[in-house]
Amino acid sequence: MKITLEKVHGSMNTFYMVDGEERDDYANLALQLCAKDQGVDGLLVILPSNSAHAKMRVFNRDGSEASMCGNGLRCVARYVCEKEGVDEAVIETMKADLAVRREETLMDGIETYSVQISPVSFQLKDLPMEYDNQTTLIQQAIPEISEEIMFSAVAVPNPHLIGIVPEEIQKSPEHQKKWAEKFNGQNNYFSDGVNVSYVTKVGQGIFVRTYERGVGFTNACGTAMTASALISCMSDMVPFGEVAVYNPGGMVKCTVNKSGDTFELLLTGNATRLSVHEFQWEEEQVDSEFTAFEILDEQRQYEKFIEEISVVVEQFAKRKE
Template identity: 30%
Template sequence: MGSIVAETLSDRRFGIGYDQLVLIEESDVAHARLVFFNSDGSPSATCGNATRCLGRYFMDQENVPMVQLETDGGILDCHDAGNGWSRVNMGIPLLDWHEIPLAEEMNTLELPIEGNPCAVGMGNPHCVFFVGNAEAVDLADIGPRIEHHPLFPKRTNVEFVSIRSQSEIRVRIWERGAGITLASGSGTCAAVIASIRRGLTSSKVEVQADGGCLNIEWSDDGVLMTGPTSHVFNGTLSREFQENILAS
């Protein structure tokens, strides 16, 4: 049922419109459990930006500086970073081929695909390409071809990265199950991890995505993602709309 609801509500003409739907459930080990669905109805183990936003929501509701949120990708700590910003520890990145996962054993630093991308797992798979000009990449053409490449048995998110300096990168993102997206928390983290592994940046990086900036740091404790959050609206689905979904 979650998949049907997610796909129906994601329609920007007949639903609400979004890249991902997050369902909030009770948790025995954290403040709440988050369940993610992509706009095509497929499930996702984690979503960094949604976790950061929901972390802010729970911190504001309970007037606390930190919350823990359970996801299929693990329990994530979310902290108040001040001035409306929140910081999420996205956990330890997965770098072995079977953890990401890939279809066969190989060096994840350089995949045998044109462009020699890097593979990173952040609770979901990512394929990171380094390009001279991210703006020139045809995401609509290349993105779906890489997402469905046989090397990725669970499909993959795709990032195209241009290095601006040791502390700044530009990234554009094709999200698995959603398509072209303005931002992705886990994708941004994966882009930085790949950049560090290639020796292209330092461990603290400002990332400019189409939707804005995030600050990413890879430390011994995990990958720290810091960025702004803001409350947009509250809404209620009408009974008629709910009945139409159930009848579809």
């Protein structure tokens, strides 16, 4: 079967994206595409919805399905808004119908979208996480990992373990890699794995590096950046409101507002189209192949944006190409 794919990214969190119909073999397509292109993190599938403008499904490099993807949602938001000729839409995801909106550009020539991140839960059962018979874990050391790093666990709805770390730990990912790999293998804490992010204050914002469940270290993870902004606000590292969140793939803006015990989270950043591909999709990977492609010109402008913020980003990481 011949299908049309777009290659897209939000903060260099890169995906193939397909507009299709409900079927049970998209995990196989994700595995095939990621095997053929080591530079992508997964597959975004846009489907019809009974409750929203469209539905999004997200498949990781390993074929597992994620409940949400903030960077991917921005790319889907752009596709749906441009297709429908609107500036605002609602996209159905696994756990919630989320509002998306076209915004003023981060920089001339960079299409920018904001997406709602919801629901938010600090209940360990919602990750799920087992730890010392606790129901929550907020700004607390886990002695097995470190006596100095304060960790928080939150589902948005993807599961996240977030540690606030000093520069020296952020600059060298070995510590994070060790524990992220442990928590995404056989372990007593996370039965279904977890996204592990290390956060460091930079200027008026934060830098976030994420080891993503089902992917590994990634240029950026939208829900991780938003969850990290939330925890940074709760810990008084940055004020509530708009937070600049730097990552190996660039920078986004996360808005964190609190009303009583309720949090409202918004993720704003680029939605960049890299290329359009024709793909002959067969059941067996050996029979599938790319048959045509067209490179688009949008990445050049995003590279200019990266140059402007490179002084901050390169303190801690270089992005994956």
